[in-house]
Amino acid sequence: MLNKNKGFTLMEVIIAVAILGLVATGSLRLMIISSKNLIEVQETQALLNEARKIQLDFMTDDTKPVKGTEDIYKWEISEGSWPVLDGRWELKYKELIVETKTKEIILYMSTY
8 A cells, every 4th residue: 555645745835824925924014005195085075175174264264364284284265266258257265274294175155
């Protein structure tokens, strides 16, 4: 009777460890990228929330200045117009720019 070895050879173990290492490395990179994207989305959401708050304050408070800073946010409001129907009519608006050191968001408000 032949005695068959039951078990893995060294080569099979090395290949299995190498494959496991590649899968683990790919999973780790995916987690790091996902974490960075989540942080960026959270920062953008916070900036948008602050811009909406400033917009609401400006629309409800006539004494609010057109330039200012709050915490890490800097904001400025300017007026503009857009010609319509070959310049026969103008669409007037106010532009609110809210920015941090790395991001900026612009909101447009209609004027009546």
